Amino acid sequence: MDIEDLVEIAEKERASRKKHVIRCCLAAGCMASDSKGVKEALDKAVQEAGLQDQVEVRGVGCMKLCCQGPLVQVDTHESGATVQVGDDNQGPLYLKVTPESAPSLIATLTGGQTSLQRGNPKAPFFTEQAPIVLANSGIVDPERIESYIAAEGYQALHDVLREMTPKEVVDTMIASGLRGRGGAGYPTGLKWATVAKTPSQQKYIICNGDEGDPGAFMDRSVLESDPHCVLEGMAIAAYAVGANQGFIYVRAEYPLAISRLQTAIKQAKKLGLLGSGIFESPFTFNIDLRIGAGAFVCGEETALMASVEGLRGSPRPRPPFPAESGLWSWPTLINNVETFANVAPIMRKGAEWFASIGTEKCKGTKVFALAGKITNTGLIEVPMGTPLRKIVEVLGGGAPDGGRIKAVQTGGPSGGCIAAEELDTPVDYDSLAKLGSIMGSGGMIVMDEATQMVDVARFFMEFCMDESCGKCVPCRTGTVQMHSLLKKILAREATARDLQKLEELCDMVRHTSLCGLGQTAPNPILSTLRFFRNEYTALLKDDVHNGRNKNHPAPEPAPAPAAGPATGS
C-alpha cells in the first residue's frame, strides 16, 4: 500500500457513487427501533422499483437525533458532481421510518408522495453543531474501509509516517492544545511526550473504550460510526511514542461496537494499514481488542490495565504513571476513544486550525450525549465553551411538554448536578469543576421538576457502592455508609446531625480514596447539597437532642469543613 493505491481506492469509491444515496442509521439506538429491517426493506424497494443503477442504500453510523429513530436521509447529486455525500445540499430527513413505509420513501425519488414524518436538517440541533470527531458519523459506511478512505481517511497516517518525525507529531499535538476527552482533561500532547521520551524496548498504546458512566454513549457512537478514525488515531500515536502494539478496551455491553471494530481491524490489516511496514515505512503496529466484563472501575486507567492483563480490575496507586510503568510494567500511552478520534483531523488540518476552535484553555470540540427529560435526545458535538443553556435550550429544544428544567447532570456518578440558574456557564473542564461537577466523558442528563435530587444522589451512591472494587477502605465502606445515610434521609428518619455526618463522610472519602472512583464518588451529594440543600433539610425530622425543627432548618452552628463543596476536583 502506498499513497497512489490509497488515492485510487478513494477515487474509485467516489466515482462509483450513484445519483441518490439513501443513508439509513445503523447505530445501536436506531437498531433498537428496527432500522436493520428498514434498510432491508429499502434495499428491496429499490430492487422492485428497478432503481439499482441510480440509488444506493447505505448503512451508516449515528445520525445524532436518536429520539426520532430510525432515521433515513436522502442525498441527491447530479452525476459528475464532485461533492461528498452529506455535503451542504442535504436532502430530506425522514423520522421514525418503518419497514412498511420503505416503498413510499423510494417512490418519492420518482415524484411520489410519502406520509412519513419529515425532519428539518436545518434545525438548530444540526446547524449549531461543529463536528470534528463526528464528521464522518452518519455519512460513511462504518463496515467498509473504502468509504472511510474516500472521506480522506488514512491520508493523515501516510503523511505522518512519510513526512514527519515522531517528535514533530508530538509537537503538533502539544500545539493543538487537545486535552484528554476521558474526563480529567490532561493535555494529550504532554502525555505523548512523556511516553515518547521514556526509553524502553517495548511500549503499548491503549484506547479506553470502557464507557461506564450511565447516561453516556459518545464512545459507543464513535466506535460504531467511524471505527477507522480511532484506528488511524491510534496508529499515529503509536508512531509518535514508539509503540508497536495497541489494545482497544471495549465494554461487553456494546456488541455492535465490538463487531464493527473487529471488521475494521480485519479490513485495515488486509490493506496493509495495520501490521508491518505500513505505507512502506519501517513502522509496525498491531491492534488487539479486549472486551470488558462489566466493571465501572475499569475506566480508571490502572484498573483498566489490570483488566487487559486478565486480572481483577483493581486500581493501584500512582505514581508510577502508566506513561512510565503501565501494561506489564512497560511504558503505556492510554487515551480515550474521543481523544484518538481527534488525532487524524488534527494531523490533516493542522494544529492551528484545531487551536482556533474552543476557548483559550480548552481547544476543539466536545461530544455530548444528551438524554433525560429533554426534547431532542441524541448526540451533539459543539465547540468547547458553548454555554450550557445553548446546549439544553437551543440544541436540545428544552424540556418536553412545556416542563421546566431543574438541573443538568454531567459526568455521570463522578460528576454533579448543575442547577438551572447556572445554565449560562460555558462548558469546559475548568468552569464545570468550579461548579463542583466535572466534564466527564460527556454524558449530559437533563432533569425536570419531577426529579427529586436526594433520590438522584442516592441513585449515584448506590452505583458507586456496587462498583467500588473494595481495594481501599474509604471507598469500600464510605460509599456504603453514605448510601445508608441517604436512604435514612429519604425515609424521613434522619436528623440534622446525620446530614452533618454525611458531609463529613463526603470530605473523608474524597480525600483518602485510592482512585478516581472513590475520590469523585461524593460529588453527586456535594453538588446537590450545594444547589438543592432545601430538599435535604425538608426531609429531616426533628432532632430531639438539640430541639431543631425541620421547618426551621437553621444551619449547623459549626458547619463541617466539607460544607464548601466548591473546591472542585
Place this chain on the structure above:
Amino acid sequence: MPGPSSVRFSDMIATLSRKKKNRLPQVLEHASGDKRFKILEVHIKKHQFKQDALIEVLHKAQELFGYLEDDLLLFIAYRLKLPTSRVYGVATFYHFFTLKPKGRHTCVVCMGTACYVKGADKVLAAVENKAGIKAGETTPDGELSLLTARCIGTCGIAPAVVYDGTVTPRQTPETALEHVKGWIKHGH
C-alpha cells in the same frame, strides 16, 4: 504475566487432583464428553494458552455454557495453568459473568441515569411484582431471569429494556408486562 507463584499453584492443583481421585478425572471426563469443552479448548489455543487471555476465555465459556459452573472454572484454571483462586476471583469480580444458570428468557431493564429519570424503576417494579422475583433472580420454573444493566448506551430511547437480547425502546410498565406475559406462569 506468569509469576513463579502461579506456576507452583497450578502444580499443586495437579498434585491435589492426582491425590484426590475424583477431581482431575472429573475435569478430563468433561473435556472428552462435552463438545463445548473442545470448542473452548480451541479458543484457548487460539490465545496461545496465554494467561492474560483469561477474561476472553471466560467470555467464550459463558457464551458456550450460559453460565460458569465450578467444573468449568476448574477446567479453565487447569488449561491456563492458573490458580483456581485467581480464576474464581476474576469470574466473581466482573458483573458480566454469572455463576448461576440463567432462565430460558431474560429481561434486562436498563437502570442507567437517563432510563432512571424516565421511570425505569417503575418498569422494573412492575415486572418484579408480576413475576414475584427480585432483580437478579430467576423464576423457580427457570423461565425468566430478571436482570438490571448499568447502562446499555441507548439513552436516546430511554427507558430501554432488553428482552432476550433485543433492545426495545421507550418502555412503560404496561408495555413491559405485555412483553413478559407469556414467560411468567406462576406470576401473581
